[in-house]
Amino acid sequence: MSQTPPAILIADEMHPSLFDLLTNxxxxxxxxxxxxxxxxxxxLASFAGLIIRSKTTVDAELLSRATNLRFIGRAGAGLDLIDLDTAARMGIRVVHAGEGNRDAVGEQAVGMLLALLTNIVRADREVRQGIWDREGNRGYELGSLTVGLVGYGNNGxxxxxxxxxxxxRVLAYDKFLTNYGNQYAEEATMEQLMADAxxxxxxxPLTDETRMLVNDDLINRFAKPFYLINVARGEITSLSAVVRGLESGKLRGACLDVLENEKLAKLTPDQQTTFDYLRQSDxxxxxxxxxxxxxxxYVRINEVLVRQLNAIANP
Incomplete structure (x- = not known):
């Protein structure tokens, strides 16, 4: 370590494991x-490093005050809160802990899909109400389906x-990778996903290109009615388009861990109408x-983050 270790400002709430990791x-x-x-x-001008989670938006205005900042660490996967172009122009390195929560994301995606396919949530609710409807809750087997993944990085x-x-069968499309097919997924084009999935x-990630990627046009281009899983970022998916897809039958169901607006007390009237439909749908x-x-x-993210920060500070 250099004689004068770079001072880091931690601007969001973190798991306590981070502190010993940084000190060590x-x-x-x-x-x-x-x-x-x-x-x-x-x-901010007093610090060489900044660590954030989900509360802090690091935009051009904030970075204009970061006259001594050398690196930013995001304790999580997404980087949409950080103005990456401005950071790059200023020579500020940005790292994130995408591999730290990839296993948890994978389990959540599969868990939500299984719950939907086998009607676990609806059946549980009905049994608690004294309703014993076996036929109405007959499900589908995941093994009989073709799953299309968009993005084949850590989480995919x-x-x-x-x-x-x-x-x-698992198909994977990733425009930024080549020769990435393996024993877990076949490399595919987006057209193949829409034809087979x-x-x-x-x-x-959420970018200008992926914002509202899942819209009416994309949903209608799928050859078969399909299930949608979004465990990425809410603004990648138009929820009004999801509602229309469910109503038309183009969508068989949706697993949504993220929403366009996650401040449920501050939804616009249109967002409220859409949310009310989704929350009432089985x-x-x-x-x-x-x-x-x-x-x-929560702990693993910190371990990954500190390892990356250490590599920057001590190349």
Whole structure:
């Protein structure tokens, strides 16, 4: 470690395991999980590193105050909160802990899909109400379906590994990779996914290109009615298009861990109408952005993050 370890500002709430990991790696840090944006802008120039989770938006305005910042660590997978172009122009390295929660994301995706296919949520609710409807809750086997993954990075590949045990066919499309097919998934084009898939599962970041990727046009281009899984970012999927797909039969069901607007008390009237439809549908499984949010991943993310930060600070 260099003689003067780079000081890091931790601006979001973190699992306590992070602190010993940073100390053992030789870093000094200031932990300010309740810091306001105004306070952050005033203090940021004093730090060489910044660690965030989900609360802090690192935009061009904030970065303009980061005159000594050398690196930003995101304790999680997505980087949509960070202005990557501005950071690159300023020579600020950005790392994230995508592999830290990939197993948790894969398990969540498969778990939600199984719950939908076998009517677990609806059947549980009915039995608790004294309804014993076996035929009405007859399900489908995952092994009989073709699953299409969009994105074959950390989360997509981890999901494919878990799906492989069920005997289903798995297709994967990733525009940024080549020769990535393996024993868990076949490399495919988006056209192949739309032609063959019974399930579409999203494992891509939120960018200008992927925003509202799943819209009416995409849904209608699928050859067969299909199930949708979104454990990535809410704004990749138009929820109004999901409702129309469910109503038309183009969508057989949806597993949604993320929403366009996750502040449920601040939905617009149109968003409220859409959400009310989704939450009342027994063809929809909803969870509160918890894919990747396990007790194990909470610690593992920190381990991955500190390892990457150490590599930057001590090349």
């Amino acid at each position: 790696a030789g870093f000094t840090y200031v932990y300010e999980p309740k810091i306001t944006r105004a306070e952050l802008m005033n203090q 590949s981890a999901t494919a590994r878990r799906l492989s045990g069920f005997g289903c 019974d399930v579409l599962s999203l494992h891509i 063809r929809v499984i909803l969870t509160p952005h918890i894919a990747g949010w396990t007790h194990e991943s």
